[in-house]
Amino acid sequence: MEGPPGSAGAEPGLRKVARVVLLDPRDRILLLHGHEPDDPADDWWFTPGGGLEGEETREEAALRELAEETGITEVELGPVLWRRHCSFPFAGRRWNQDEWYYLARTRRTETAPTALTELERRSVAGARWWTCRELAATRETVYPTRLAGLLRRLLDDGPPAGPVTLDTEIV
Secondary structure, rough: OOOOOOOOOOOOOOEEEEEEEEEEOOOOOEEEEEEEEEEEEEEEEOOOOOOOOOOOOOOHHHHHHHHHHHHOOEEEEEEEEEEEEEEEEOOOOEEEEEEEEEEEOOOOOOOOOOOHHHHHHHHHEEEEEOOOHHHOOOOOOEEEEHHHHHHHHHHHHHHOOOOOOOOOOOO
């Protein structure tokens, strides 16, 4: 089965996901605070984004998901920074994903979800802008797990010449 446009390179059976590394004018990154639907104590932070729908491209999915999850539509979508395969349990099933992380910039820092799914309403507790220093110092769970170092490299060196493949993460 051939995937939608923009899905080239994904292995069969992997959910195709577009994520956004959204930076504000102060170089803070926006992360969402998620948790297991029935256990708010089992929590973590993650970048906005989600699975492709229908025939949309990864770029279209990135912008749609960002708007739905944060209400932010005024962004400059940049290049794909990183690619990652991950597998994790969530809401009673195992999710196997091929994630592409896009760089984006915005001047808007207020967030207000506009179209969360029923599952997202039960599992997303809010959003927060993080400095690189705060991210490096936190003891909270953040995905991808090396995000603090990746962000530091991005801020110091700029975007990579092409997407960097991150280590597969299996939880």
